[in-house]
Amino acid sequence: MAGIGFELRRLISKGKLVGIFSAFGYSYMLSSGPVLISILSIIYIGFIYYKFFGDSIRQFQVVITHIIAYSLIVSGMYQLLFTRYVADRLFEEDIEKVVPNLNGVLILTSSLLFIFSFTYSLIFLQDVNFPFSLIFVSTSVVTGMNWILNTLLSGLKNYKWTLISFTVSYALVFILAYPLGKLLGMEGLILSFTIGQSVLFVLLYSRILIEYSHKKLVEFKFLSRKKSFYSLAFTGLFYNLALWIDKFVFWYSSSTGQKVIGPFYASVVYDIPIFLAYLSITPAIAIMTILLEGYFSREYEEYYSMVVEGGRLGKLYEKAIKLAELAKDTVIYTLIFQIGFNAVIIKFAEDLFSLFNLPFTYIPLFRIQLVGTTLQVCFVAVLALLFYFDKRIKAAILSFVYFLLNLLISILTVQLGPYYYGYGLAVSTLISLILGILYLRQFLGRIHYETFALRR
Amino acid sequence: MKKADVLLLCEGTYPYIGGGVSSWVHTLVNGLKEFTFGVIFIGAFKEMYGDMKYKIPENVLFIETHFLFEKEDLPTPRRRRMGDENIREIRELVKWFKTKDETKKYTVERIYELLKRVKLEDFLYSEESWAFITEEYFKNADNIPFVDYFWTHRNMHIPIWRVHKIAQQVEDNFTIIHSPSTGYAGLLGVFLKSKTGKPFIIHEHGIYVKERKLDISMAHWIKDYKGLNASRWEESYLKRLWSNFFFGINILVYDQADLILSLFRGAQRVQIDLGAKKEKTDILPNGVDIKAFEKCLLSRPQSIPKVVALIGRVVSIKDVRTYIMACKVFLELMPDAECWIVGEEDEDPEYTQSCKALAKSIGVWDKVKFLGFQNVKDIFPQIGVCALTSISEGLPLTILEAFASGVPVVATDVGACRELIEGGLNEEDISIGHAGIVVTPGNPYEAGMAFYKLLSDERLWKNCQEAALKRVKKFYSLEIFLDNYRKVYKRFMYGGNRV
Numbered sequence: 001m002a003g004i005g006f007e008l009r010r011l012i013s014k015g016k017l018v019g020i021f022s023a024f025g026y027s028y029m030l031s032s033g034p035v036l037i038s039i040l041s042i043i044y045i046g047f048i049y050y051k052f053f054g055d056s057i058r059q060f061q062v063v064i065t066h067i068i069a070y071s072l073i074v075s076g077m078y079q080l081l082f083t084r085y086v087a088d089r090l091f092e093e094d095i096e097k098v099v100p101n102l103n104g105v106l107i108l109t110s111s112l113l114f115i116f117s118f119t120y121s122l123i124f125l126q127d128v129n130f131p132f133s134l135i136f137v138s139t140s141v142v143t144g145m146n147w148i149l150n151t152l153l154s155g156l157k158n159y160k161w162t163l164i165s166f167t168v169s170y171a172l173v174f175i176l177a178y179p180l181g182k183l184l185g186m187e188g189l190i191l192s193f194t195i196g197q198s199v200l201f202v203l204l205y206s207r208i209l210i211e212y213s214h215k216k217l218v219e220f221k222f223l224s225r226k227k228s229f230y231s232l233a234f235t236g237l238f239y240n241l242a243l244w245i246d247k248f249v250f251w252y253s254s255s256t257g258q259k260v261i262g263p264f265y266a267s268v269v270y271d272i273p274i275f276l277a278y279l280s281i282t283p284a285i286a287i288m289t290i291l292l293e294g295y296f297s298r299e300y301e302e303y304y305s306m307v308v309e310g311g312r313l314g315k316l317y318e319k320a321i322k323l324a325e326l327a328k329d330t331v332i333y334t335l336i337f338q339i340g341f342n343a344v345i346i347k348f349a350e351d352l353f354s355l356f357n358l359p360f361t362y363i364p365l366f367r368i369q370l371v372g373t374t375l376q377v378c379f380v381a382v383l384a385l386l387f388y389f390d391k392r393i394k395a396a397i398l399s400f401v402y403f404l405l406n407l408l409i410s411i412l413t414v415q416l417g418p419y420y421y422g423y424g425l426a427v428s429t430l431i432s433l434i435l436g437i438l439y440l441r442q443f444l445g446r447i448h449y450e451t452f453a454l455r456r
Numbered sequence: 457m458k459k460a461d462v463l464l465l466c467e468g469t470y471p472y473i474g475g476g477v478s479s480w481v482h483t484l485v486n487g488l489k490e491f492t493f494g495v496i497f498i499g500a501f502k503e504m505y506g507d508m509k510y511k512i513p514e515n516v517l518f519i520e521t522h523f524l525f526e527k528e529d530l531p532t533p534r535r536r537r538m539g540d541e542n543i544r545e546i547r548e549l550v551k552w553f554k555t556k557d558e559t560k561k562y563t564v565e566r567i568y569e570l571l572k573r574v575k576l577e578d579f580l581y582s583e584e585s586w587a588f589i590t591e592e593y594f595k596n597a598d599n600i601p602f603v604d605y606f607w608t609h610r611n612m613h614i615p616i617w618r619v620h621k622i623a624q625q626v627e628d629n630f631t632i633i634h635s636p637s638t639g640y641a642g643l644l645g646v647f648l649k650s651k652t653g654k655p656f657i658i659h660e661h662g663i664y665v666k667e668r669k670l671d672i673s674m675a676h677w678i679k680d681y682k683g684l685n686a687s688r689w690e691e692s693y694l695k696r697l698w699s700n701f702f703f704g705i706n707i708l709v710y711d712q713a714d715l716i717l718s719l720f721r722g723a724q725r726v727q728i729d730l731g732a733k734k735e736k737t738d739i740l741p742n743g744v745d746i747k748a749f750e751k752c753l754l755s756r757p758q759s760i761p762k763v764v765a766l767i768g769r770v771v772s773i774k775d776v777r778t779y780i781m782a783c784k785v786f787l788e789l790m791p792d793a794e795c796w797i798v799g800e801e802d803e804d805p806e807y808t809q810s811c812k813a814l815a816k817s818i819g820v821w822d823k824v825k826f827l828g829f830q831n832v833k834d835i836f837p838q839i840g841v842c843a844l845t846s847i848s849e850g851l852p853l854t855i856l857e858a859f860a861s862g863v864p865v866v867a868t869d870v871g872a873c874r875e876l877i878e879g880g881l882n883e884e885d886i887s888i889g890h891a892g893i894v895v896t897p898g899n900p901y902e903a904g905m906a907f908y909k910l911l912s913d914e915r916l917w918k919n920c921q922e923a924a925l926k927r928v929k930k931f932y933s934l935e936i937f938l939d940n941y942r943k944v945y946k947r948f949m950y951g952g953n954r955v
Binding site: 135307308309310311313314316446448449450452453454455456 | 527530531532533534535580581583585586590592593599600601602603604605606749
């Protein structure tokens with residue numbers, strides 16, 4: 001028979017949607033929980049041990065904050081990239097790829113952090129004693145690896161273990177800080193942190209080894225162009241830079257920052273209220289997590305399975321409207337909830353400040369920083385939604401814009417004077433958030449078009 | 457590249473796939489050495505085709521191959537717009553295809569130009585295209601799974617742009633465009649004609665649209681909604697979408713072709729019914745190399761062998777199951793006879809299996825023999841009746857070969873079978889008489905009785921043999937076939953485009 005009729009059969013099966021995107025975005029957002037635990041622990045340790053150690057505890061806090069910042073930024077490049085790689089492999093049920101590639105990413109991250117912190121020591125830590133440099137380098141490396149492990153475990157939905165591990169480790173830091181601090185001074189305090197991080201590393205890493213079988217030891221497949229999305233490295237880097245850049249601006253501006261020890265600067269004006277502002281948004285993070293994971297992701301999965309299982313377009317439209325509403329609700333409810341909470345906090349701001357022994361002059365700055373951090377949670381939610389819809393390039397652009405705005409506006413506010421402090425974070429987050437929402441709106445309006453037509 | 461007299465457009469056939477149309481093409485190019493040919497082969501996926509199945513004669517100057525469904529070739533998905541003007545024209549065109557309103561008719565040249573502006577990526581990814589497709593879905597088919605609708609629609613139309621692209625690439629180094637089918641190859645012919653203005657000949661071996669309809673209605677692979685109302689639909693929507701699509705192409709092809717040939721009168725009638733202008737149509741039957749079968753005739757035994765044989769691939773379209781049941785009827789009456797099935801069995805192993813199981817279960821396993829692929833020239837001298845129980849046929853070469861070998865035929869009333877057996881080309885043909893018996897498709901009793909009738913009545917058998925030999929020599933010899941084609945080609949090479 002002339003023609004190619006029977007060949008069309010293959011075509012139909014070829015044309016089907018091949019699987020759905022593996023969602024991994026929210027795990028990244030969830031991993032910010034442990035980051036929060038880390039920073040809060042440092043604040044608490046400082047608060048409680050201040051009367052025993054005086055200035056060294058402040059030096060300890062500043063050095064550790066820098067280590068956390070650098071390790072987050074450097075490891076940030078691989079957190080998303082790697083987690084997505086693992087998510088895809090798990091989707092393909094290729095479980096044996098997890099451990100070798102984890103080792104690969106750990107080697108890569110620790111090398112990068114080693115090069116970074118070692119160079120940093122050579123340039124800036126010449127005047128400081130050698131043991132300090134050693135502790136600085138090793139702590140940076142271990143902490144950076146822990147961020148990777150943290151993101152991976154959150155991606156694998158192993159929240160409980162992660163939470164326990166972080167709590168145990170920081171409790172250990174807290175316990176060790178006193179004797180080591182008494183014995184060795186500031187270096188002893190940092191050493192307690194190093195030990196805590198090492199224990200954390202063992203706890204997290206062993207968990208993954210136990211759960212995932214493997215044949216090979218090390219692999220760098222997560223770097224292959226075919227298997228990975230490089231835009232995620234870009235997003236991870238600039239997202240973390242954006243989160244820290246306003247702090248750096250305030251630390252290293254002559255009018256707002258002070259040298260604490262060696263190259264490590266801090267900003268008394270900016271730091272303390274911003275830490276309180278981050279402390280205050282814990283409820284928003286919890287709410288956002290529940291909304292995203294409990295409600296949105298279910299609807300999301302329903303939409304895509306409806307697509308694949310042959311839903312009528314009319315029904316798909318209805319489903320997509322629900323999906324869009326839930327996306328909107330996730331951002332709006334998080335915001336509203338936190339605004340309510342903020343109202344309470346601001347009402348009792350004076351009590352809160354006296355509790356922490358802080359001067360009331362920080363309160364106006366605290367308020368605007370609270371606006372900034374609140375919006376930041378919403379921004380993280382938007383970013384997570386973009387990841388859900390596999391909009392990697394848009395997420396990368398948005399992170400970069402956010403970084404740039406936060407840098408520029410923060411510098412500007414420092415120039416403008418104390419009344420404007422804090423607006424850098426708030427305004428840049430607001431703009432980025434709006435941009436993200438506008439894009440999401442647009443996308444959700446044409447979700448079917450993107451799902452069906454923009455595919456081959 | 458040298459200029460070819462005739463550009464042959466082969467869809468899924470010559471020279472990569474064996475079968476009726478391919479051997480027809482091969483015979484043609486080998487027989488007409490005074491003409492030069494070029495071949496454009498259109499396939500589905502590259503990996504489906506191996507090496508060439510034929511030894512290409514020297515007068516075939518070039519062979520180009522193209523594939524319509526290679527997925528990797530699709531452009532990268534990116535949001536885009538095709539522009540208001542373009543989508544307006546596309547909508548008009550689609551409307552015209554649907555209503556066939558003669559007053560708003562689109563010229564093929566206009567379609568050819570439109571497709572230069574509206575690119576494949578516009579069809580695939582543009583917002584306007586998406587809006588149009590969903591609109592149509594809601595209007596016509598909103599109760600079937602959208603994913604199926606969308607992909608059916610997409611896969612159906614992609615080849616239009618592929619074919620258009622091929623037409624743009626093909627060099628203008630030929631004199632006549634000749635396609636042995638309508639369909640995608642026919643569409644290519646249409647585009648080539650609007651590009652070059654060269655004469656365009658169609659020679660249909662089956663009726664493409666009808667074959668496709670059969671193909672499509674037999675296809676389980678067009679996933680379809682089987683809901684409450686589905687039974688009311690004569691054909692379900694997606695299947696109709698396909699057949700309407702090919703039907704639309706057919707209209708263009710018939711409209712654009714200068715000569716529309718068919719193999720037999722029945723096919724010509726269908727062409728006219730489907731919109732071919734009567735004065736453009738003509739019949740040009742196949743021919744068989746009578747000399748090559750002379751030996752088969754001469755080596756026949758004196759007595760008539762009590763053997764019936766179905767010669768053809770074991771596939772459902774040949775309805776081998778009905779043949780086996782007919783054998784049961786026949787063998788009850790003539791227990792010392794045998795029934796053979798001669799043909800490839802691996803095309804549809806499941807069907808072959810079911811045929812064998814049937815033969816076992818009705819107790820004819822020892823009498824019905826599955827011989828697999830054989831040289832037919834060895835088979836013909838050993839058999840008394842050649843049987844054909846197909847549910848669809850064009851002009852089966854097997855019948856001509858059986859005639860040339862002096863074997864009467866029992867065949868179902870499909871395609872050219874009745875015309876071949878009873879005569880139908882003209883008065884002279886009819887007066888030659890019957891060369892076998894025509895039976896109803898899917899009726900084992902009638903077929904079985906026909907076998908019996910022929911093999912139990914020697915006088916009838918002899919008459920049939922005589923008619924068979926006379927008819928094949930008079931109307932269906934290779935020389936006549938080639939001569940007809942010689943005339944057709946010459947007419948278009950040196951004369952006007954009209955018949």
